[in-house]
Amino acid sequence: MSDPDLALLALAFPLGAVFLVALLATLRCGKYAHLPTIGGFAMSAAVSVVMLVNLVTSPEAHPAIHTEPLTWFSAGLLNVSFTLTVDPLSAVMLTTVTFIATWIAIFSASYMHHDEGYARYFGIMSLFVFFMCLLVLANNFLVLLAGWEGVGLCSYLLVGYYYAKPSAAAAARKAFLVTRLGDVGFVLGIFVLWRVGGYHTDMTLLFEHIKNVPPSSGTMVAACLLLFCGAVGKSAQLPLYVWLPDAMEGPTPVSALIHAATMVTAGVYLLARCAPLFVLAPSVQMIVCVTGGLTAFLAAFIALTQTDLKRVLAYSTVSQLGFMFMALGTSGVVTPSLAVTAAIFHLFTHAFFKALLFLGSGSVMHAMGDVIDMRKFGGLRRVMPITHITFLCGCAALAGLPIFAGFWSKDQILDVLDHAGHHALRYQMVYFTVFVLSLLTAGMTAYYTFRAYFLTFWGETLIPPEAGHHAHESPRGMTIPLIVLAIGAVFAGLAVEPLTHGFSGFLARTPGLHSANEAYATRVNLAPTEHPHFNLTIAAAGTGVSLFGIAVAFVLFRSGKLAEVPSPLRPIHAMSQNKMYVDEVYYGAVVKPAELLANGSRQFDGFLDSLARLVSFLPRLMAAALRPLQNGLVQFYALGMILGLAVFVSFVVFKVSR
């Protein structure tokens, strides 16, 4: 079987799972709905691994496989074909997505057991992964957009899975609308590129055209900024991150899916894919980097004081995505392939440990009778030993302790930031500030991660009454995925990168990144650096701040209880706990005015209608004015005739006499 067929197959398995689940649901066999989903994901993952191996062993310097273009729609100059591409970037991404999704699906099968919407859950989940694979494989901007919107739709349906819960309904709508706000920019960006890119929507052709006929830098800045809007919405960056923390209203495995493998990584992937474009717009790159830095810092700041376990994890996702954008933003200041590799490597390791952490918190929730407030439980390490150990692995990876997966990828990000802060031709101070900010954030990350860990697993055993007799270790269907992901969280980084540079070397073979490197080389007149080097100073600094954060958390929370906040810190504490009041500000500044405007429009419409009615009264008014003339008095008519005659005659006389 040739490789293009494999790409189609990778898409076909999740889609087939959707149909099979629907079939099972109509046959009233909904309780078997997890089987096609798990099977489909696993097959898709297997296919991706085969493609990955094919690419790794490919003799070509820059391997990429395209499927035959299939016209979706075409009129005038807008030709949209369904094309897929498999290159190192998309293969890595696809493998990550399908692998993580498989384990999440296995976990869900136990977690969602006895839920009345079992089939619906797995159907939407399969669709979700299908759209994500489409997004990853698409080689056409509008096909990518289809995957992009489809992912948004499925997240809407999954976040709002408990439809009877008003908070879930609100969160679902919010997630959909906020990401769509970014999509407005994305769509416009696609068409700006379409216009300057030789009227291509196919990415390969479009990038080729822009390389050969570079548009004005203003246009590139506009186009890249617009694309970045879409990424900001989807990947929950400032100022559109507000939907992601609320999105945990869905079932916990869904959060794992959204936060780890699908959906939020789409923005990072988009920017990685469009690296050849962003290299041409250095000022946009600076904005990307600063946005990432600010988001990482603010989200970490909010996470410091949250008491809801899932919320801590949600803000940590926002923060970690910020790290990825920081790295992406340095592309063009450092060798693009290095910057993108750092971001994608972090995406790769993050997928493991964030899925692990969310599933771990799901396991906790499962045992605690859906209670997720860390104040209400504690000391669970004795009750749930497997969950505890795996969760600890995830925490260590997130905090970036040496050897663990997060360490290697965070180190690469810090390294490119450091490099940018020292060698950038423009905005050097900005990049340096972001670097300092990222170190600070790394420390905060370690602090809040272990704060959550200690509060949940240390101290005296405290089990909320909702748990009932449920307080036990989760069944094997849930612990096995945890163990597998924990292995990933420990070894995924070590295995692929530090010894061999296999990951970065492989990604750098992506044709798009290669052409970005070329553009970089011609612009800064430097040979691109192919491999990241392990910078001991940076690694030591990163480890140092992490250990410091963990130490602080240990001192404060090893008892498993929340400590009293000292009074000078209270305003800051309140600021963090209330999420910087961003939701309230948005409500006051955007939502409420929009609603007022809507009501105003409705009133105004009534006014418009009465204007139209006024016009319709004009004939009647005229009639009313003229009606007295026809009063039936013969004398009046005679008078009228005589007066009229007099006027006419005098007119004639004057006219003639003049």
Added chain:
Amino acid sequence: MQLNNLLVYLLLAVLFAPLLVALAVRWCNPKSARAVAVYGSVLHLLITASLVVLNTGYMGFEKHSGLAYEPQCVPGDSGVSGMAGTNEHRTSWNLLTLAPPHALNDYRSAPPAIQFFIGLDGLNLVMVALTSLMFFFAVLVSWSSITDRAGAYYAWLFVLQTAVIGAFVSFDIVLFYLFFELTLVPVFFLIGFWGVGGARRDAARKFFLYTLFGSLFTLVGIIGVVLANPMPLNPDSGKPMYNAPTQEATNPMNPLGPHRMPTPGPITFSIPQLIKNAYMWDTAHDEAVKSAIHRVSVAGKNATADRQKELDDARATVATRRTMIAWLFFALMAGLAVKIPIVPLHTWLPAAYSEAPLPITMLLTAVLAKLGTYGILRIVIPIVPEAAVVYGLPVMGTLGAIGIVYAAFCAYAQRDLKLLAAYSSVSHLGFLVIGLFAMNREALSGSVLHMVNHGLSAGAMFALLVFLSQRYRTLDATQYGGLWGKYPRYTFFTIVICLAGVGMPGLNNFVSEMLMLAGLFDTRNLKLVGYSLAIVSAVGILLSSWYIFTMLRRVFFGPLQEPARIEAVTVPPGDIGGRELVPVAFMAALCLTLGLYPQPLLDVIETDVNRVSQLANRARLRIDPTAVNPADAVESERQRVYE
């Protein structure tokens, strides 16, 4: 020629079969009226389907010949019934001859008569198909919701169908107007008699008078257009002048002699003829200026003043003509804008939509609104293209943009689901108007496709509301909540249709919206107006998801809350199914199909869209000679690359 004959009969059947069904329904047993109506509409659907299949699959439209529309299967075409062998794309069926046959009435020229000139081309074929489908759905949706005087109801419904199809297939401008106005009568009675609210008579009267008032301006415009575009005759030979006006009109003895304008010949009502004439007159005026400029530049000293005056005269003539055309443009647009409706001429709509029975509301938005946009495509852009270039996007486009945002806000504030759907329809139609006046191939294809797509998705929205109104008799959104748990299947279809409405990729509206948006990025449109229209259109897509998803959250999410069920329900309790499900599922399936595979439809309309955009391109060049079509630029660039 056998097939041609068959197609002509099929076209006549598509037009008149509904009238026959109307008669049958009117006089048959009232109890069986609805069954007869269903059979009648199925029959009509079959005829339309065979027409579509034969036209597109077997015969295929002739690709790109000439600028005017070339209607196929014209009844009374000598090429069809006789042995001439080729279609002449014109008819000999006169309704009202205004003058004795002109001396110059050779086979090329049209008689000065109002004709029964109907035909099919790519543009109206899809509209006829849409109409036939939507009436079928409307009949199905009416099944249990209309019980009072059902015979008369269905009779009026089918009369309406004939009127609508008549307007779509007309190629005579007066015939078009007649059918266009004829639609008012059945709608008036349908709203007035079978309306659901207390103010139905008032709403019916308002609808009637408002639209009639607008279309009177259109009538004036039509008369003006007919008078302004008589057949151009060669000033020497007195023969119709259709080929290369420059060479014919310049003095053959002295190529540098003064440009001679064609002389006006007989008037015509045929739309293809009018398009040709208008093009010839516009071009001749333009050529006059060009040749005068040339003559000034080569003039000797003594002749300069004369030739300068000649140039001034030519410019003055062009200016006069353009002013007149501008007025005609606005007059024509008046009636169409009311029908679509374009904000601020929409105020008849909330009353009419909310008072009309739901099947009629569905038709109003799905089909009747399209008469307006279709009129723009069929008459306004081709016959007065220069005015459409100058005033289209800046004036009508701006109004459309205002409409997108304004109607979206109005929709958000509505509590009544029907009004919400109504305003959402207005919002989407604003986008359609912008797309039409972008006037390039992408945007025009997108617009035609959007007419179909909007018809399906907006019509389906109203069809879905029937389910609720039959059970609870109220459509007040505040009284509903959490319907998902109770009616999961109904929720599923509602979400699919809503997603189609907000432009989800994979469903139909996405494709047409993307095409229209692309058209706004045409370099010739991209001035301040073009950019802002593109941004507003994109924001409009966001706004549509804002009010739609707020509605979904209110009605389908949250704890279950429902108004009191009405006692005498004629429909089975429980989730949507059976007869109610058929139209909804059908429409949802069509939305999906057109979203995944819209290309066949785009292929059908391609030739005619190209013609319209060609006319617009040439008008743009006459107004601004630097306005290079980006398609040509791409073509030349690609050639350069390959060489």
